[in-house]
Amino acid sequence: MSSLVDRTITALRAEHDVLGALVRTLTDEQLAAPSGASEWTVAQVLSHLGSGAEIGRAPIARAAGETVEAEDNQTIWARWDSSTPRAQAEGFLEHNARWLDLVEAFTPEQRTSLTVDLGFLPEPVPLVTAVGMRLSEVANHSWDVRVAFDSEAGVAAGSAEVLVDLLTGPVGFLVGWLAKPAELAQPASVAVHDGPGLVIDEAVTVVDHLESPSATFTGPAEAFVRLLTGRLKAPYDQGVTVEGSVTLDDLRRVFPGF
Numbered sequence: 001m002s003s004l005v006d007r008t009i010t011a012l013r014a015e016h017d018v019l020g021a022l023v024r025t026l027t028d029e030q031l032a033a034p035s036g037a038s039e040w041t042v043a044q045v046l047s048h049l050g051s052g053a054e055i056g057r058a059p060i061a062r063a064a065g066e067t068v069e070a071e072d073n074q075t076i077w078a079r080w081d082s083s084t085p086r087a088q089a090e091g092f093l094e095h096n097a098r099w100l101d102l103v104e105a106f107t108p109e110q111r112t113s114l115t116v117d118l119g120f121l122p123e124p125v126p127l128v129t130a131v132g133m134r135l136s137e138v139a140n141h142s143w144d145v146r147v148a149f150d151s152e153a154g155v156a157a158g159s160a161e162v163l164v165d166l167l168t169g170p171v172g173f174l175v176g177w178l179a180k181p182a183e184l185a186q187p188a189s190v191a192v193h194d195g196p197g198l199v200i201d202e203a204v205t206v207v208d209h210l211e212s213p214s215a216t217f218t219g220p221a222e223a224f225v226r227l228l229t230g231r232l233k234a235p236y237d238q239g240v241t242v243e244g245s246v247t248l249d250d251l252r253r254v255f256p257g258f
Contacts, residue, residue: 004165005111005128008135009103011159015135016096018156019142022149023089031085036144036231038257043085045144050092051080052137053099056118060130061102063116096138103131125170132171136163140229147236155222163225164196167206178228179204183253188246193218200246200254215244217251230257 002010023046031043040048058070071079080088106114106127115124118133139159146153155163167175181204189210190198197210198217206228217224219240226232232240233252242248 003112003128004162004169005126005131007162008128008131008166009100009111011156011162012131012135012138013100013104014158015138015142015156016100019138019145020093020096022146023093026089028086030149031089033148036147036236037141040144041085042145042148043088045141046092047080047083047088049138049141050088050095051076052134053092053095056130056134057095057099057102059116059118060099060114060127063114063124063127064102064106064110099134103127128166129170132163132166133174135159135166136171136174136229139163139225140231143226143231151235154220155225157220157222160220160222160225164206164221167228168196168208172206175204175206175228178230178258179254180256181254184246184250186245188215188244188250189213190215190217190242190244190246190251192216192221192224195221195224204254213244215242215246217242227251228255230255 026042031041033042035042035045037045055070055073055076058068061068080091083091111127114127116127116130117124118130139155143153143155179200181200181202184200187201189212190200191210191213192198193216197207197213199205199207217227217240223232223237223240226236230252237248240248242251
């Protein structure tokens with residue numbers, strides 16, 4: 001059975017191939033269209049992913065022993081922000097491919113032993129954490145782009161499955177960053193149909209199983225992933241129900257998104 005880091009890298013490659021194929025077909029008018037991300041155009045989402053790949057590649061390359069003289073983040077963001085929408089799209093294709101080429105080339109030993117100093121966490125993290133954080137970004141922002149042209153789009157099923165496993169393990173801390181548990185009047189435990197569980201108290205955690213949940217979320221894994229990032233909103237919430245001590249609107253308040 002493939003390890004979680006292998007599955008994450010495989011999911012990232014699939015995301016790149018699907019999104020890249022779409023991006024290459026987009027007109028200038030389509031790049032300027034509103035995306036699923038509030039207040040961002042399609043091109044701006046691609047710029048965010050591209051700059052993230054450029055910035056995020058450097059610490060991973062350094063962890064593998066490569067000498068990298070990278071620009072500071074503010075300079076990189078300013079360069080991307082000043083680029084044309086077409087250049088932002090092309091830059092995403094280039095830099096996301098470079099990021100993937102780096103991690104795909106790692107040996108099995110490197111994939112399990114490398115630790116990466118991302119610069120904004122208290123200590124270096126295993127490679128699986130670094131690539132897991134990247135998958136969360138790419139999978140959700142890929143949805144932002146695709147939903148602009150397909151109202152029935154979802155987070156890729158393969159990515160959603162991997163993300164659920166990541167959120168119950170090495171990137172579970174992301175839920176703490178995204179959630180506002182004080183929005184609920186009382187604690188809740190929400191079972192996800194045929195999947196994990198969500199415990200909302202003073203903090204919020206994703207667990208792999210709940211014995212006695214106070215509510216049940218019924219919907220696919222991709223909808224659960226979108227819930228956690230504020231993307232499970234009308235009209236993109238068809239077929240999802242929540243029954244028990246909380247409502248879907250309650251959970252949306254807990255997870256306002258980014």
